[in-house]
Amino acid sequence: MAEPDPFHPDSAATERIRINFAWLLRLRRAGVLGQLLTIAVVSIGLDVDLHLLPLLTVVALGLVLNFGLQVWYFRALRDGDDEKWRREGTMLLGVTMLADVLLLTALLFVSGGIGNPFWFFYIVNLVLATVVLGGVWMAIVYVAAVASVGGLLFSQLPLYGVGGPIIDFAPPGELAGIGDISLYAKGAFVSFVAVATFTAYFVRTINAELARREGELDRERQRRADAARLEALANLAAGAAHELASPLSTIAVVAKELERALERSEDVHLREDAQLVRREVTRCREILDQMSLDAGESVGEQLVALPTSQLIEAAVGKLEAGARVRISFEGDAADRALLAPRTALTRAVRGLIKNGLDASNSDAGIAVTISPLGSGVTIEVADAGTGMDAATLERAVEPFFTTKDPGSGMGLGLFLTRTLAERLGGRLVLDSEPGRGTVARLELPESGVSVPATAPRRRTPSGIFRPRG
Numbered sequence: 223m224a225e226p227d228p229f230h231p232d233s234a235a236t237e238r239i240r241i242n243f244a245w246l247l248r249l250r251r252a253g254v255l256g257q258l259l260t261i262a263v264v265s266i267g268l269d270v271d272l273h274l275l276p277l278l279t280v281v282a283l284g285l286v287l288n289f290g291l292q293v294w295y296f297r298a299l300r301d302g303d304d305e306k307w308r309r310e311g312t313m314l315l316g317v318t319m320l321a322d323v324l325l326l327t328a329l330l331f332v333s334g335g336i337g338n339p340f341w342f343f344y345i346v347n348l349v350l351a352t353v354v355l356g357g358v359w360m361a362i363v364y365v366a367a368v369a370s371v372g373g374l375l376f377s378q379l380p381l382y383g384v385g386g387p388i389i390d391f392a393p394p395g396e397l398a399g400i401g402d403i404s405l406y407a408k409g410a411f412v413s414f415v416a417v418a419t420f421t422a423y424f425v426r427t428i429n430a431e432l433a434r435r436e437g438e439l440d441r442e443r444q445r446r447a448d449a450a451r452l453e454a455l456a457n458l459a460a461g462a463a464h465e466l467a468s469p470l471s472t473i474a475v476v477a478k479e480l481e482r483a484l485e486r487s488e489d490v491h492l493r494e495d496a497q498l499v500r501r502e503v504t505r506c507r508e509i510l511d512q513m514s515l516d517a518g519e520s521v522g523e524q525l526v527a528l529p530t531s532q533l534i535e536a537a538v539g540k541l542e543a544g545a546r547v548r549i550s551f552e553g554d555a556a557d558r559a560l561l562a563p564r565t566a567l568t569r570a571v572r573g574l575i576k577n578g579l580d581a582s583n584s585d586a587g588i589a590v591t592i593s594p595l596g597s598g599v600t601i602e603v604a605d606a607g608t609g610m611d612a613a614t615l616e617r618a619v620e621p622f623f624t625t626k627d628p629g630s631g632m633g634l635g636l637f638l639t640r641t642l643a644e645r646l647g648g649r650l651v652l653d654s655e656p657g658r659g660t661v662a663r664l665e666l667p668e669s670g671v672s673v674p675a676t677a678p679r680r681r682t683p684s685g686i687f688r689p690r691g
Contacts, residue, residue: 236304239311242354243295246318249350250288253322257281257329260340273379276332284325291318316359319351320366327370335378336371344371352425364422368415448641451621455634463510474503528564530592530599531556536564537571538590546586547575552593560599560666562646567666570642573635574603574662581607581660598648598667605661610654618652639664 258281265272294314298306326347330338344367351363477499484493531551538547560567578588586606593600610618610625617623621637640650647667654660 236307236311239307239315240299242315243291243311246315246350246354247288247291247295250284250291250318250322254281254284254288257284273332277329280325280328280332287318287321287325312356312359316355316362319347319355319359319363323347323363323366323370327374330374330378332379334380335374337378341371341374348422349425352422353429357426360422360426364419371415445644448637448644451637455621466506466510470503470507474500477503524563525561526564527559528562528567529557529559530601533560533568533571534590534592534601536568537575541572541576541579546579546582546588547590548587549590550592552591555592555594555599558594558599558668560646560668562666563642566638566642567646570635570639571601571664573639574601574664577635577662578603578605578607578660581605595665596667598665601664601666603662603664605659607659609656609659610652611656615652615654619650 261272261274261277261281264270265274291314294310298311323344326343330336330341333340335341348364348367351360355363477496481493481496481500484496487493534549538549541547575588575590582588582605588606589602589604591600591602591604593602614625619636619640621634623637636650636652643650643664643666648665651663651665652660653663
C-alpha cells in the first residue's frame with residue numbers, strides 16, 4: 223500500500239478524525255468511571271434511594287458501546303485505510319455522540335430529570351458535537367438534546383432520600399401537564415435552549431474561522447514552498463549552465479573537428495556519429511538555456527498591463543500547429559487586460575496549448591475559450607486526448623513529472639504555470655478523466671487598466687482575432 227501524503231488535504235482530514243476518535247474514547251472511559259463513582263457516592267454517602275438497576279443498565283450499555291468503538295478503532299489503525307476513516311469514522315463519531323445524548327437522557331430519566339444537577343452535561347455533549355462533527359450531525363445532536371430535555375420536563379422518575387422525595391417534577395409513572403411543571407423547570411428549559419443555541423453557534427463560528435485561517439496558512443505554506451523550489455530550480459539551472467558551458471563547448475569543437483576530418487573518409491558511420499555528438503551537445507545547451515529562461519523569467523520579470531487578445535495572439539502565433547487551435551472570446555474578455563509578466567505568461571499559455579496539441583491526435587483540434595470571470599478572465603484549453611487518471615492528475619503539477627516520451631519535455635510547464643498563476647492571485651485548475659480528454663483552466667485577475675477600443679477584428683486561419691488594417 224502506498225504511503226499517504228501527509229500534506230494532502232485528505233490526509234489532514236483523516237488525521238483530524240483519528241485524533242477526535244482517540245479523544246472521544248478517552249472521554250467516554252472517563253465518563254463511565256465518573257458515572258459509577260457518582261452512583262456510589264450518592265447512593266452510599268448521601269443515602270439517596272437511587273433506581274440502581276436501570277442506572278447500572280444504562281452504564282453497562284455505555285460500556286458495550288465503548289468496547290465496540292475501541293475494537294473498530296484498533297482495526298482501523300491496523301488497516302491504515304484513509305478512505306475507511308473518512309467514510310466510517312465520521313459516521314461513527316456522529317452516531318456515538320447521538321448515543322451519548324440518549325444515554326444521558328436515560329440516566330436523567332431514572333434520577334430526577336432536569337432537577338438532577340448533572341443535566342447540564344447536555345451542554346458538554348453539544349460543545350463536543352459542535353467542535354468534532356460536521357453541520358448535519360451537529361444539527362441532529364442539537365435537536366436530540368433539546369427534545370430530550372423537553373421530554374424530561376413531562377416525565378421522569380423521582381428520587382427519594384431519608385425524608386421523602388428530593389427531586390420530583392412530575393407525578394410518578396404518568397405524564398405531567400404543562401400546569402404541573404414548576405416555574406423553575408420551565409425557566410430551566412428555556413435557559414437550556416438559549417445556552418445550547420448560542421454555544422453551538424459561537425463554537426461553530428470559531429471553528430469555521432479557525433478552519434479558514436488554517437486553509438490560508440496551508441496555501442501560504444504551499445506558495446512559499448513553490449517559490450523556494452522555483453528559486454532552487456533557477457539556481458540549479460544557472461549553476462548547471464555555467465559549469466557545463468565549458469565542457470560542452472569543448473565537446474562541440476572536438477566533434478566539429480572530427481566531422482571535418484571524416485568528410486573524406488569512407489566510413490559513413492563515424493561521420494554520422496560525430497554529427498550526432500554535435501546535435502546532442504546543442505540539445506543539452508538548449509535544455510539548460512530553457513531551464514534558466516523559464517525559471518528566471520517567472521521570478522524576475524516586470525508586471526505590465528497585457529490585453530487578453532494580445533496574449534492569446536502571441537501564445538498561438540509561434541506554434542507550428544496553430545491551425546488546429548480553435549479560439550473563441552466570450553463577452554468582453556478580449557478587451558480585458560491582465561497585470562502580468564508578458565513573456566512568462568505568454569509562455570505559460572503557449573505551454574498549455576502545446577500540451578493540448580501534444581495530447582490530441584495529429585488531425586484533431588483543441589478548443590481555447592477565453593471568458594470573463596468576475597473582474598478577470600479564464601483561459602480554458604480543452605484537448606481531445608485520452609485524459610488522465612486520478613493519480614496522474616494529482617501529480618501533474620509537480621516539478622519534473624511528465625507523461626511525455628523521454629526528450630519531449632522536462633515536466634516543468636504545469637508547475638511553472640501554476641506557480642505564476644498563484645503569484646498573480648489566480649490559479650490553475652486541471653479537470654481530466656480517462657477517455658474524455660483534459661481541460662486546463664487558467665484563472666487570472668484583471669489589471670484594472672482599460673484596453674483602448676480598436677477596429678473590428680478579423681479571424682486568422684489559426685482562429686485568432688486581429689484588428690482590421
